[in-house]
Amino acid sequence: MSDEFYLELSENPVQFENASSVNNVFFDEANKQVFAVRSGGATGVVVKGPDDKSSVAFRMDDKGEVKCIKFSLGNKILAVQRTTKSVDFINFIPDYPHLEFSHECKTKNASILGFCWTSWNEVVFVTDQGIEFYQVLPDKRTLKLLKSQSINVNWYMYCPETAVLLLSTTVQGNVLQPFAFKSATMSKMSKFEIELPAVPKPAKLSLSERDIAVATIYDQLYVMYLKHHSRATNSPGAEVVLYHLPREGTCRKTHVLKLNTTGKFALNVVDNLVVVHHQSSQSSLIYDIKLRELDGALNVHQPVLPAQSINPYKIHLTGPAAAPSQAPVPCELLFSNRISSSVPVKLQPTLKLLRDKGKLMDFLLRRRDCKMVILSVCSQMLTEGDKGNLSVVATVFDKLNQVYKEYLDAEQAYTAVGTDCFITLLCVDLL
Incomplete structure (x- = not known):
């Protein structure tokens, strides 16, 4: 049964106590950690991550409602936001005092919308009036301002993979200003505008953070805009519009993913595939931006595979709640714009769903762990009842040969560079 589904949840889910009046739950996208904070931390904070190394439990003083809580990289410093004016910090570095210290934002009358860790000891405060980039000095229990930028901010989004922060500006919120962070430096990137389906009059905030996501696809940074068409346009459905955001240069709209439905x-984003989950139908669509159909300057994409639900998950319970035979539970996603990679794509089921062998090979050759599945495709064509005609076999092996040629060319180029460097060094030594 599970072989029919190309999407399934992780085999090791993170289980935590439900959110309640005494237990607040937070998720940190950067470290993939779930925080369960009981009674403001006074009766315990339990942190669980994808592995045991990122899990920890501790207590902290209850100083008010926790609005946001995140560890820096490596669980070295904990940051807790309880008010709109300051952020508290606690050292978790071995041999450092486990003491709390606080820092207020420097801009008067500003409200802190949130914060982002860009390294183990560098943090950005995002306020409604701009951003403040700090270095945390754990030994001195203080923060050093590295750089700041004044700008009106509606909301923000951070991509931990690339350390790029996206700020929503202007009244309508559709002008986005990105900043890049690296090794105590902050760089302002080119701002760009998201094209709205309709311009409201009078002007009001029209672009929500729920409709924006940032992700790396094929080593390139993209801003993804979930575009809901107005009913007056008689559009067949919503779209996901991809804007390519280079480190230098202008951000451009490059891809459109047709969803063919509304809701x-x-x-x-998993293995360079964009996976779109539809709430009402509890089904998912997969897109590969390398498989494209040109429509002028844009690449327009339809789903690579038929819509399908995620493989029902069997939750293993222990104790009194356990039942002798537990039926698999349908997966109902809590909908958010946050990018995650916790829904892996299984390749074997795609063999029955993608009949075009040439397109199937293009799809498989770009995936991780594809070798055994590709061998299965070749075996089916050559030996089993599903024998392909010679033109199909030729197409498949042409694609395999092309990939192998590219690999050999890259290897030869690398070897040539190494040889040139060796000869140069040898000549220098002789001289």
């Missing part, structure tokens, strides 16, 4: 959606 609420959530996005994942």
Whole structure:
């Protein structure tokens, strides 16, 4: 049964106590950690991550409602926001005092919208009036301002993979200003505008953070906009519009993913595939931006595979709640714009769903762990009842040969560079 589904949840889910009046739950996208904060931390904070190394439990003083809580990289410093004016910090570095210290934002009358860790000891405060980039000095229990930028901010989004922060500006919120962070430096990137389906009059905030996501696809940074068409346009459905955001240069709209339906959606990027989950139908669509159909300057994409639900998950319970035979539970996603990679794509089921062998090979050759599945395709064509005609076999092996040629060319180029460097060094030594 599970072989029929190309999407399934992780085999090791993170289980935590439900949110309640005494237990607040937070998720940190950067470290993939779930925080369960009981009674403001006084009766315990339990942090669980994808592995045991990122899990920890501790207590902290209850100083008010926790609005946001995140560890820096490596669980070295904990940051807790309880008010709109300051952020508290606690050292978790071995041999450092486990003491709390606080820092207020420097801009008067500004409200802190949130914060982002860009390294183990560098943090950005995002306020409604700009951003403040700090270095945390754990030994001195203080923060050093590295750089700041004044700008009116509606909301923000951070991509931990690339350390790029996206700020929503202007009244309508559709002008986005990105900043890049690296090794105590902050760089302002080119701002760009998201094209709205309709311009409201009078002007008001029209672009929500729920409709924006940032992700790396094929080593390139993209801003993804979930575009809901107005009913007056008689559009067949919503779209996901991809804006390519280079480190230098202008951000451009490059891809459009046709969803062919309306409603609420959530996005994942897994193995360079964009996975769009549709709430009402509990089904998912997969897109590969390398498989494209040109429509002028844009690449327009339809789903690579038929819509399908995620493989029902069997939750293993222990104790009194356990039942002798537990039926698999249908997966109902909590919908958010946050990018995650916790829904892996299984390749074997795609063999029955993608009949075009040439397109199937293009799809498989760009995936991780594809070798055994590709061998299965070749075996089916050559030995089993599903024998392909010679033109199909030729197409498949042409694609395999092309990939192998590219690998050999890259290897030879690398070897040539190494040889040139060796000869140069040898000549220098002789001289």
